[in-house]
Amino acid sequence: MEKNDDLQKFVPVYELNGVNQIWEKLLFKGIKKNYSKGSVIEGNKDMFGYLYRGKIRLSAITAQGKERIILYMKNGCICTEINLFHSYHNMYSAEVLAMTDCIIYFFPKEMLSDVEFTKQYPELITNLVKSLSYKAGAFFSQLSEKTELTFIAQLCRFLYRQYLQAGSSTFKFGFSQIELALMFNIHRNTLCRGISFLRNEGVIGKCTKNCLEITDLGRLEELAQL
Incomplete structure (x- = not known):
């Protein structure tokens, strides 16, 4: 098993599952939305989501309409937050597609810059930063493999x-x-x-x-x- 664990470090991640489940304590503050399989989950620059149930995929879409699948996410993952940080929409857009019937809770982006919220829920902010590092690592490793x-x-x-x-x-x-x-x-x-x-x-x-x-x-x- 140690060999497998070591080798897995060199294999890019294409799927995340349950990395943000700690956020479920905050569902009462969110806006619940249901999406049927095959639905495009519209991005909102003022909101970020928590995938409570289901499976989604994140794709990059070029201005010419060419798609590349970047990452799959399952129950218990923060999602659509890329819309809060992505500034190259004229070159690439991010599309989130429901691969199964999904339930997503949405929260206002101001929550992430609210000092009082950070003080009250430091473990949630820490968890979010950690999951963002997972995604950044996944993107970097995919890009590196494509090159090498x-x-x-x-x-x-x-x-x-x-x-x-x-x-x-x-x-x-x-x-x-x-x-x-x-x-x-x-x-x-x-x-x-x-x-x-x-x-x-x-x-x-x-x-x-x-x-x-x-x-x-x-x-x-x-x-x-x-």
Whole structure:
């Protein structure tokens, strides 16, 4: 397990889960909104949200409409706060999409600059800063891999993290090929060729949204350059 823990440090995060659950003590101050699966969660420069139930994804959209998936978030995560800090909307916009039916509580941005609020709930501010550092680290590691590694190495590292999280060599994958192509910012044909290569190398068997089979973990680590 120590080896796995060490290797996981070198694999970028694409999903956060429950990192801000401490904020649930403050739900009574929030505005509750429900979103159905497939809904775009509109950003508001005056509010930030807390994902109480569901799964969302954060994407960067270029001025030309090209999308890249940046991060997935599940129950217990602060979300949409990027709208409070993002100042390049003319070049890139942030889109938050509900991957399942979601419940989100919204809070006014002034809460984060309120000295009295900070004094009353220092643990919430500390938690928020910590989760922002997680996201910054995820973005930085993704960018670094895009610069330094081949697509095959990036894909293998991603599959390796899924293996670590599942704790099994056969598990429900949860990602479609369209999503993977958007995550790695590549054409879907390139992704298909990468998956075919891994199958031919005997690294993976099934690779669908419902099932991923890793058949040669040692070769996966080798190709991932871990």
